[in-house]
Amino acid sequence: MNRTPGMGLSKFQQGGTMAAKLVRPPAEVVTQAHQAMTRYNYTPESLAAKLQVATETVTQFLAGEPVETTLATQFCRVLQLGPKPKAGDAPNSSAVPPQPPTVLPQSAAPEPPPQPPTVLPEPEVLEVPPLARSEEVDRWCAQLLPVFTPLCDGVRLPDAPRPFSLLAIALEPLLYEDPPSQQRLEIVDLLEACHPENLTPFHAEGSLSVSELPPRLARQALAHHPRAIAIGCLGTGKTSLLRWITYQCLTGQWLPQCLPIYLSLVDWLDAPGQPDLLTYLAHTLPRLGVTIDAPTCERLGHAGHLLLALDGLDEVAPDAVPRLLQELNYFGARFPHCHLVVASRPVPYTNQLRSFVELELAPWEKPQIQAFVQRWFEVYGGGAVESEAFGELLKRDRCIAEMSALPLLLTLMCSTYHKRSRLFAIDMLREGFDLLLERWEASKGDRRSYHRLSDLPATQKKDVLGRLAIHALESQTFFFEEVQLEVFWHGLLRGPEGLEYQLLAGSHLLGSFHVQHGLLRLRAKGIYSYSHLCFQEYAAAKHIALHSATEGYQKLFHHLGNLSWRNVFVYLTNMLGDPDRFLHAMKEAVDGLIQDDRHLRQYVAWAGEQGQTLRQVYKPTAITAMYLDIDFEKARLLDRARAVEIAHERALERARQRSLGEDDGMDTQIDIGNAMRRAVDFDLAKDFFRRRICNLARLMEAKLDSRLTWLGVQAPHPEREKQKFIQWWEQRGEEWAKRLREAIVQPRKTIKDWEFTKPQLEALRRYHDANAQLVECLNSCRRLQAETRYAIESTLLVPPLPKTESAKIKR
Structure with a gap:
């Protein structure tokens, strides 16, 4: 088949009924275009990205609506549209005369003939080179680049002695085309994406918010949406995005046909005489060394050869917002092919910018x-x-x-x-925390004073955030509905400190924490959370540190053993001026968890006796921890000299439970066979062959050595011989597991059986977690006296005296 790319253009030109700059594709060309889209696996979005045009333009072409002549030529070239020769025609035979230039509705377009079910070779698609940069645009970019770089390259942190070079370290951001904050979800939908006891990976990866579409690279997203508002909270990189794409365009690496201009919206609106945007451009560019006048700016705008990066929509004074919206809407309507990118924090009036698409800056991955x-x-x-x-x-x-x-x-x-x-x-x-709450805004001077959404001083804002954090931790709440936050603010007003918050307005305070400081994030429509879980924990610890003199620590100690409060204890220890007094009180509270239960005290004492037999290898405290079923990844801090070794040794029961995702067993009775039958991914068996299960067991019970060695040689290695191991497991795994269970359980018959009630199991579990918290506090504190450290470490996991005897000793 002889096909000349671009031949389809003749059909447009023969129509003759449209203006010179716009042409309407005939039905035959539209039909060929749909067939080519299917044949070459194009979608409107992918074709638009390839040609760096708007998706709406591709859709118009495929619907037979008028498009620019230059764009029509590109569509025909990429899709290889042209007249199809009839059977028997010579290669150079004349084409079939074109149809009259009538526009058929899509439903009336002729259906393509059925194709035989044969596998076609990959078509050779003619690549369209990037749109060439004209000599005048190239000259203007060369004039603007040496001015832009010193003006926009520097980024200065508050209190930093010198600015950093943005262009030397900048990365291409990611943008959500489906902003998570705009989706209508329930809290349960957000919780499905994370475990409420460990939100760490979701905060670190930025996926606390749920999005149906993954974020795209900025250049791809902005090429797809030439009218875009880049939304992001404080610190997400909005200004960096605008400066980066401006530099990419200036150097010809993106949209080379465009002259990019970076502008501050506040500077434009504050200009004398209130000029419109085009007039402001014509006056500003010559001052930057670019020899351009107003008619030329207008011509570039009509041709789609302007890229305007407009920064600081959220910084505009409230009384100037109506004018700004009107000007931008008018400019967009007057120059429909001009590329416009606006950066803003989440403010409510962005939806008044017609034809603009909101994109959301994604957290870094x-x-x-x-x-x-x-x-x-x-x-x-x-x-x-x-x-x-x-x-x-x-x-x-x-x-x-x-x-x-x-x-x-x-x-x-x-x-x-x-x-x-x-x-x-x-x-x-x-x-x-201070940078987001105070220092960044202060470094911006009066410019952001228009948007201080709450008149509360920073100290009271910290107090409110601390109270909210404690409320969230106590109620195990990580997400807040807007109405719940309003109830919380109202409760503050009615509380004993209400007089301090007379200036507090719920909506303004929420806007302040969300828009102004970025410490609360909108995760879905009407649902908020702290921006980072660690900031929630820090705010709670800070509030407790400031009020501990009057409130004491007894209320806090109710949360000992609760893993959600673990970091609160650690942060608090490092905030206090006298951490020694706090840690002594914490140690006393930890001992109090089992002080009233004689059976638990006896068990802890017995476990300590077992540790004495191995004191040459491990600290007795570490062995006691094993018998208490404490995870050695936590207990490793008890023995720094053996930290690496201890970290890999686990109690037999704990290894089984963790491998299976269980956490409800403190009982010393083991059912390895049942566990392994439910271990689909063979984690327990893999641990056996990595010797993590066996080493400590062999050390404690020497008779196990020969039995476990004998079992080990019977099975293929689960990592080195993975497929062979899977086949063997299906055939003999159950019997092998039974023998492993017998090998482990038999020697333990000589060990005293301990039986616990459910409340005792819970108390023991809480006791071991509380000791782990105490150890973390000891090892993180940099101002702890050596005497305090020794006194606490030497009595870790030592059963406390009953309260009556303890009271006698104190007297």
Whole structure:
């Protein structure tokens, strides 16, 4: 088949009924276009992205509506549209005369003939080179680039001695085309995406909000939506996005046919004489060294060769907002092919910008974080060594990893680590929290004073956030409906501190925390949460630290053993001026969990006796912890010298339960066979062959050694011989598990059986978790006296005296 790309254009030109700049595709060309879209696996979106045009333009062409002549030519070239030669025609035979230029509705378009079910070779699609940059646009970009770089490249953190080069470290952001915050979901829908006891990966990965579509790279999303509002809270990188795409366009790496102009909306609206946008451009560009006048700006706008990056929609004074919206809507209607990108925090009037699509800046994901860290230390010193060290810190510290999803906080942490060669989570929490709540706004001067949505001073805002955080932790609530927040604000007004909050208005306060500070995030329509779980924990700890002198710690100690409060205890320890007194009180409260139960005290004492037999290898406390069924990943802090080794040794029961995702067994009776039958992914069997289960068991009960070795040689290795192991498991796994159970249980018959009621099991579980919390506090505190540390460590997991005897000793 002889097909000349671009031949379809002759049909447009023969129509002759449209204006010179617009042509209407005939029905035959529309039909061929639909067939080509199917044949080449194009969608309207993918074709629009390929040609860097709006999806609506492709849809218009496929519907037979008028489009620009240049765009029609591109469609015909990419889709290889042209007249089809009849059978028997010579290669150079004349084409069939075109149909009259009538427009048929899509339903009346002729159906393509049925194709035989044969596999066609991959069609050779003619690639359309990027739209060429004209000489004048190239000249203007060359004039603007040396002016743009010094004006817009620098980014300065508050209190930083010098600015950072944005263009040297910037990454391409990700944008949600389906903003999660605009979806109508219920809290239960959000909870399906995360486990309420461990929101860490969801905060760190930025997926607390649910989106049907994954985010796209900024250039792809903005090419798809030439009229866009980039929405993001404080620190998400809105200004960086605009400056980055402007630089990409100036250097010809994106939309090379366009002249990009970065503007502050506030500067435009504050200009003398209140000029319209086109007039302001014509006056501003010559001052930047670009030789351009108003008629030329207008011509570029009509041709679609302008890219306007407009920053700070949320910074505009309230009385100037109506004028701004009117001007932008008028400019968009006057220049329908001009590319417009507006950046703003989430403000309610963005939906009044007609023809604009809201895109939401996505939190950074692990690949972006790793790339940014590597680039930062390459540019500012430290190189691969510091980059790898910082990457390891991100893996170890949940709090640091959470905050790194926000570009502003990651920049702060990289800068701090580069200066100090170390990073403490509590320090970064304090600096990050204050940066979002106070310092960033203060660094902007009066510009943002229009949008101080609440007149409360920062100290009272911290108090409100702390009370909300404690309320959330006590009620195990991670998401708040807007009406619940209003009830909470109302309760503050009616409480004993109500007089302090007379200036508080619920909607203004919510807007302040969400829009102004970004500490509360809109996760779906009307549903909020803290931006980071670690900020919620920090706010709670800060409130307790400020009020501990009057309220004491007894209410806090009710949450000992509750893993949701674990970090609150750690952060509080590092905030207090006298952590020694607090940790002594905490140790006394931990002992009190089993102080009234003689059976539990006896069990802890017996477990301690078992630890004495292995004191040459492990600290007795670590062995006691094993008998108490404490996870050795927590107990590793008890013995720094053997930290790595202890971290990999687990109690037999705990290893089984964790492998199966269970957490309800403190009983010493084991049913390995039943457990393995339910372990679909063979985690327990894999642990057996990794020797994590066996090593400590062999150490404690030497007779197990020969039995476990004999069992080990009978089975293929689950990792080195994966497929063989799966087949063997299906045939002999149940019998092998039975023998493993007998091997483990038989020696334990000589060990004293302990039976516990359900309340005792719960108390024992809480006791071991509370001890783990205490150990974390000991090891994280940098101001603890050596005497206090020794006194607490030496009595860890030692059964307390009954209250009556303890009272006698105190007297």
